[in-house]
Amino acid sequence: MTDENQTTEQELDEVIETGALPLDAWHRDQGARMVEFAGYYMPIQYEGIIAEHLWTREHAGLFDVSHMGQLTLEGEGGAEALETILPGDISALKPGRMRYSLLLDDNGGILDDLIVTNTGEHLAMVVNGAMKWDDIAYLYEALPEELTLNHHDEKALLALQGPEAATAMARIAAGATELKFMQAGLFDWDGVPLWISRAGYTGEDGFEISVPGENAEKLAAALVAMDEVKPIGLGARDSLRLEAGLPLYGHDLTPESDPVSAGLTFAISKARRAEGGFAGSDRILKLLAEGAPTARIGLALEGRQAAREGAEVYAGDQKVGVVTSGGFSPSLEYPIAMATVGSAYAKADSLEIEMRGKRLPAKIVSMPFVPTRYFR
Amino acid sequence: MTRYFTEEHEWIDVDGDVGTIGITDYAQGQLGDITFVELPGEGDKLAKGDAPCAVDSVKAASDVYTPVSGEVTEANAELEEQPELVNSAPETDGWLFKLTLSDTSELDGLMDEAKYKEFVESL
Numbered sequence: 001m002t003d004e005n006q007t008t009e010q011e012l013d014e015v016i017e018t019g020a021l022p023l024d025a026w027h028r029d030q031g032a033r034m035v036e037f038a039g040y041y042m043p044i045q046y047e048g049i050i051a052e053h054l055w056t057r058e059h060a061g062l063f064d065v066s067h068m069g070q071l072t073l074e075g076e077g078g079a080e081a082l083e084t085i086l087p088g089d090i091s092a093l094k095p096g097r098m099r100y101s102l103l104l105d106d107n108g109g110i111l112d113d114l115i116v117t118n119t120g121e122h123l124a125m126v127v128n129g130a131m132k133w134d135d136i137a138y139l140y141e142a143l144p145e146e147l148t149l150n151h152h153d154e155k156a157l158l159a160l161q162g163p164e165a166a167t168a169m170a171r172i173a174a175g176a177t178e179l180k181f182m183q184a185g186l187f188d189w190d191g192v193p194l195w196i197s198r199a200g201y202t203g204e205d206g207f208e209i210s211v212p213g214e215n216a217e218k219l220a221a222a223l224v225a226m227d228e229v230k231p232i233g234l235g236a237r238d239s240l241r242l243e244a245g246l247p248l249y250g251h252d253l254t255p256e257s258d259p260v261s262a263g264l265t266f267a268i269s270k271a272r273r274a275e276g277g278f279a280g281s282d283r284i285l286k287l288l289a290e291g292a293p294t295a296r297i298g299l300a301l302e303g304r305q306a307a308r309e310g311a312e313v314y315a316g317d318q319k320v321g322v323v324t325s326g327g328f329s330p331s332l333e334y335p336i337a338m339a340t341v342g343s344a345y346a347k348a349d350s351l352e353i354e355m356r357g358k359r360l361p362a363k364i365v366s367m368p369f370v371p372t373r374y375f376r
Numbered sequence: 377m378t379r380y381f382t383e384e385h386e387w388i389d390v391d392g393d394v395g396t397i398g399i400t401d402y403a404q405g406q407l408g409d410i411t412f413v414e415l416p417g418e419g420d421k422l423a424k425g426d427a428p429c430a431v432d433s434v435k436a437a438s439d440v441y442t443p444v445s446g447e448v449t450e451a452n453a454e455l456e457e458q459p460e461l462v463n464s465a466p467e468t469d470g471w472l473f474k475l476t477l478s479d480t481s482e483l484d485g486l487m488d489e490a491k492y493k494e495f496v497e498s499l
Contacts, residue, residue, distance in 0.1 A: 048408055048409050049409050049434040050409040050434060051409075235435055238435075239434055303412075304411060304432075304459065305412045305414065306411065306412065306432055306437070308437060327434055328411035328412070328432065330409075330434065335411075335412075355437075356414065356430060356437075
């Protein structure tokens with residue numbers, strides 16, 4: 001082995017070293033089991049996924065989602081530049097308003113899903129933790145040089161979710177409880193600036209709070225000191241979002257999926273449908289007009305055995321699709337799944353999922369599996 | 377009756393040529409909330425290392441391996457209604473299945489309780 005190779009291996013080690021986020025020590029103090037996720041140590045659970053899941057549906061859960069990428073885009077024409085990639089009407093976004101959108105490749109394949117907010121000063125984007133480095137590289141390449149893309153890794157991101165989230169939030173920043181779903185604003189908490197969005201990934205009412213990393217522990221501690229709030233891990237975050245019918249990037253959405261087959265046509269704004277001009281718009285607008293060959297569907301299973309990602313979906317003897325997410329629903333007390341199937345089967349009477357050599361009967365159901373309770 | 381342990385976190389109680397198999401407390405703690413247990417059928421013939429069971433948690437399904445060869449005589453029917461017994465009583469009421477051992481010498485490679493405890497602490 002030459003010296004050059006050794007250097008390369010050392011560098012590689014540095015690159016793949018797992019990072020600690022601002023709340024790392026706090027999670028461990030709270031009794032979290034930590035796992036590696038998206039390059040960081042993250043809490044997968046505290047007392048147990050089912051208890052944490054049900055607590056969030058009944059009270060309020062505090063999630064650390066600081067692994068997600070918090071980006072801002074500054075400069076003249078930022079919205080128009082983003083619209084060359086995203087299918088959303090970004091230039092029509094008023095200050096304090098946010099929108100779900102999709103980062104598309106030149107073929108209209110989904111590279112990530114994200115939330116774009118007009119903060120009044122600039123455009124802010126929250127992207128998936130596992131995708132953020134790729135997203136940043138892609139945006140750097142695709143956006144004009146005059147624009148400045150910043151990655152705010154000095155900030156933590158907390159999500160407070162559940163029917164009692166607003167009660168808890170009122171004690172931190174009363175004004176934030178006046179926000180409606182998909183609205184955001186800057187608030188002050190004892191001199192700490194909090195950028196608060198009324199949004200989340202659980203199907204419940206709730207907030208996402210962007211806070212300077214050095215103040216994150218103080219904020220998390222203040223929230224879990226309240227009777228309504230418990231810390232919740234990534235495990236319950238996944239079961240909650242599945243019940244809410246929300247797709248997870250890298251599983252339900254991939255570069256092979258597109259906004260139409262993924263059932264996310266709401267993210268293609270009306271104006272953009274007329275004008276196109278976003279990445280892959282020729283193909284996407286054609287799919288929109290003619291229908292996509294596959295569809296993302298929700299499945300409810302009989303019995304208790306869950307279907308897992310990768311399990312094949314059958315209509316009789318014919319393989320018609322694949323499960324992209326699946327698990328036992330703590331709220332419904334039966335297994336649920338999302339799958340991609342041929343569009344001809346998206347309204348089939350019944351399908352079967354093959355798990356461990358057995359066929360599990362499944363019924364197609366509309367999503368969300370559990371009704372959402374956003375504050376509109 | 378003697379209890380043996382595997383590196384895959386199964387336990388087996390042996391009484392003559394009858395073995396009772398389950399997963400350890402450490403294993404259930406790692407898996408989290410158990411929502412379903414797939415059990416073998418009575419009369420199933422198993423070879424050492426087969427995976428006749430799977431334990432479903434909210435997150436994932438995990439195989440359970442048989443540490444010895446033999447024929448299944450009984451599966452724990454209680455688990456059909458109460459899979460959570462594997463969480464609350466993994467080494468007693470939450471047992472998975474019983475079998476008649478076909479080769480008791482297969483027990484030789486397994487750990488006793490003290491060795492297993494040491495093994496878990498080393499993880």
